[in-house]
Amino acid sequence: MELVIRTLVAATLLGSCTAGLQETAPAPELDRDCFRCNVQPVLAARCAFGECHASAQRPLRLYAVGRMRLDVGWDRLGAPLSQAELDANYEVSRGFVADVQTDSMLLTKPLDTRAGGLYHRAQDLFGDDDVFLSTADPGYARIAEWIAGATAPADCTPTEEVGP
Amino acid sequence: MRLQLIVVLGALAALGVAPAWAQEIEERETGDGAVDASLGIYADDDETTVITSLVDGELKLPVPAVMDAHVLVDAVSSASVDVVSAATPVWTENRIELGANIAARVADMDVSAGYLTSGENDWRSHTVLVGLRREMFQKNTTLSLGYAFTDNQIGRAYDPNFQRELVVHGAELGLSQLLDKKTLVSATYTLQRSDGYHASPYRFVTTATGLASPELHPDDRTRHGVTLRMLRAIGDAASIDVQYRLYADGWGILSHTGTVAWTRELGESVDVRLRARGYYQGAADFYRETYEMPMRFMSADRELGTFWDAGGGAKLSWTGERLALDLKLDGIYYRFLDFARLEGRVALVTSGGIRWSW
Amino acid sequence: MKWVAVVLLLSVSCVQVRPHERAIHARRSMQAAGDPAEKKLDGHVEEYREGSIGGAGAGGGGCGCN
Numbered sequence: 001m002e003l004v005i006r007t008l009v010a011a012t013l014l015g016s017c018t019a020g021l022q023e024t025a026p027a028p029e030l031d032r033d034c035f036r037c038n039v040q041p042v043l044a045a046r047c048a049f050g051e052c053h054a055s056a057q058r059p060l061r062l063y064a065v066g067r068m069r070l071d072v073g074w075d076r077l078g079a080p081l082s083q084a085e086l087d088a089n090y091e092v093s094r095g096f097v098a099d100v101q102t103d104s105m106l107l108t109k110p111l112d113t114r115a116g117g118l119y120h121r122a123q124d125l126f127g128d129d130d131v132f133l134s135t136a137d138p139g140y141a142r143i144a145e146w147i148a149g150a151t152a153p154a155d156c157t158p159t160e161e162v163g164p
Numbered sequence: 165m166r167l168q169l170i171v172v173l174g175a176l177a178a179l180g181v182a183p184a185w186a187q188e189i190e191e192r193e194t195g196d197g198a199v200d201a202s203l204g205i206y207a208d209d210d211e212t213t214v215i216t217s218l219v220d221g222e223l224k225l226p227v228p229a230v231m232d233a234h235v236l237v238d239a240v241s242s243a244s245v246d247v248v249s250a251a252t253p254v255w256t257e258n259r260i261e262l263g264a265n266i267a268a269r270v271a272d273m274d275v276s277a278g279y280l281t282s283g284e285n286d287w288r289s290h291t292v293l294v295g296l297r298r299e300m301f302q303k304n305t306t307l308s309l310g311y312a313f314t315d316n317q318i319g320r321a322y323d324p325n326f327q328r329e330l331v332v333h334g335a336e337l338g339l340s341q342l343l344d345k346k347t348l349v350s351a352t353y354t355l356q357r358s359d360g361y362h363a364s365p366y367r368f369v370t371t372a373t374g375l376a377s378p379e380l381h382p383d384d385r386t387r388h389g390v391t392l393r394m395l396r397a398i399g400d401a402a403s404i405d406v407q408y409r410l411y412a413d414g415w416g417i418l419s420h421t422g423t424v425a426w427t428r429e430l431g432e433s434v435d436v437r438l439r440a441r442g443y444y445q446g447a448a449d450f451y452r453e454t455y456e457m458p459m460r461f462m463s464a465d466r467e468l469g470t471f472w473d474a475g476g477g478a479k480l481s482w483t484g485e486r487l488a489l490d491l492k493l494d495g496i497y498y499r500f501l502d503f504a505r506l507e508g509r510v511a512l513v514t515s516g517g518i519r520w521s522w
Numbered sequence: 523m524k525w526v527a528v529v530l531l532l533s534v535s536c537v538q539v540r541p542h543e544r545a546i547h548a549r550r551s552m553q554a555a556g557d558p559a560e561k562k563l564d565g566h567v568e569e570y571r572e573g574s575i576g577g578a579g580a581g582g583g584g585c586g587c588n
Contacts, residue, residue, distance in 0.1 A: 023461075024457055096378070113323070
């Protein structure tokens with residue numbers, strides 16, 4: 001019976017299989033120091049709130065000082081991010097980086113729809129304005145530069161210029 | 165013995181918008197018609213409810229043709245694991261479908277043409293269907309052929325800047341054969357090819373390393389279905405209907421569906437039907453319960469995974485001279501074998517309908 | 523291939539059912555087409571909840587049933 005089914009399936013599938021169904025597609029290896037110094041501060045200041053992305057339920061789940069933590073007790077929420085938390089934020093962020101960089105959801109979701117972004121519930125929470133009102137926002141620019149391959153020295157200091 | 169037509173594939177294909185097949189067009193008189201109204205409710209323990217309302221009307225025209233039109237409305241409310249896991253509160257949506265079809269007798273064939281359109285807040289669809297049916301050998305054999313083209317415009321709720329397209333071509337070839345005075349057998353081959361956006365803009369995949377990505381599905385899909393059926397009379401007032409469907413597609417999904425229905429006429433007007441159905445599906449080649457590393461194609465859709473469902477129910481019908489009523493109750497149990505967030509689900513489907521004909 | 527042969531054989535019959543012999547096929551319980559409204563509603567549930575197609579017509583419109 002199994003041979004019959006396989007014969008039927010093989011005959012009917014002739015020429016109709018989609019290629020490359022099990023190919024791997026590693027996420028781009030973006031600069032970790034640039035993420036730590038230029039992107040993490042933006043995400044912490046503009047995205048990692050309890051109602052937003054400092055939540056394990058979100059696909060873009062972010063750890064930040066004073067907010068959601070991975071391996072720090074409730075009485076030490078103010079401690080600096082651990083390496084594991086930084087690595088987790090890096091991994092989850094680069095997963096949203098598409099081949100066409102301007103299409104990365106890390107940029108298109110927080111960008112206001114009036115500036116060409118995708119719908120983002122933050123627009124409802126922030127009174128009809130999304131996180132980045134335009135591509136000129138310093139926070140948007142820092143994320144875009146990182147996605148485009150920007151690097152930073154290993155001893156860089158996290159930026160305080162994260163936008164409005 | 166007259167040589168019967170041998171066809172590899174067959175079954176009586178009842179197009180969803182061609183109820184005129186059910187009764188010979190030439191047997192109707194001008195002005196004959198009917199209106200059907202049905203209400204169906206699907207509810208499961210994964211916090212999803214779908215209420216479907218359907219109104220369908222048909223009318224025999226002064227020429228050998230029957231026209232019918234329908235409107236269908238789905239009201240969906242869901243707080244399923246998919247919805248909740250994306251940190252979204254309960255989600256509601258309405259879908260409206262409008263359709264019209266005309267079936268006509270042309271030479272020795274019945275031909276039909278139809279149009280469907282449907283809309284939700286994130287999906288617009290237009291479908292054109294055509295069909296042919298030819299009876300042969302003193303109506304012992306019926307050959308049918310159907311084709312449908314669908315253009316889908318896919319959006320994302322509240323998002324004016326997200327727009328994708330999915331184009332679908334479908335075809336069906338069928339043959340039915342009266343085997344003897346009590347038995348009808350049939351088989352159908354269904355082919356469907358879709359190109360475009362197949363994923364969901366609301367689903368995300370998270371790998372074992374913590375990397376998250378929007379769902380990524382292939383841009384094309386070719387699907388095949390073969391259905392075999394036997395309908396046989398039992399005694400002087402009952403029948404048994406057995407169907408089997410084999411399905412396979414280019415994504416690697418292979419499924420089996422079996423249905424058995426027993427119908428008993430109780431007197432002049434009442435029928436009772438008991439039905440059981442089972443379904444088993446193997447996973448798509450690119451589906452994983454957990455992705456160890458990012459892949460070119462990834463999905464969080466449990467309906468692309470390995471699962472089975474089994475269900476059954478009863479239907480009670482009353483048929484009068486002009487009026488017909490029916491009431492149905494089905495229960496379905498789903499078991500997901502590679503989806504950690506939901507191992508099983510129980511659903512109840514109830515429906516009731518009324519038909520007025522003149 | 524045995525099953526394909528069975529289907530083919532079932533399509534060939536030495537018996538031709540004459541019109542006056544089809545009374546049984548005209549019974550309510552032998553209506554092959556079934557109730558179109560029920561087929562549409564049932565097809566809806568299966569379309570929402572399963573990954574397969576076939577056996578119910580060439581097409582039935584699009585649905586964002588995701």
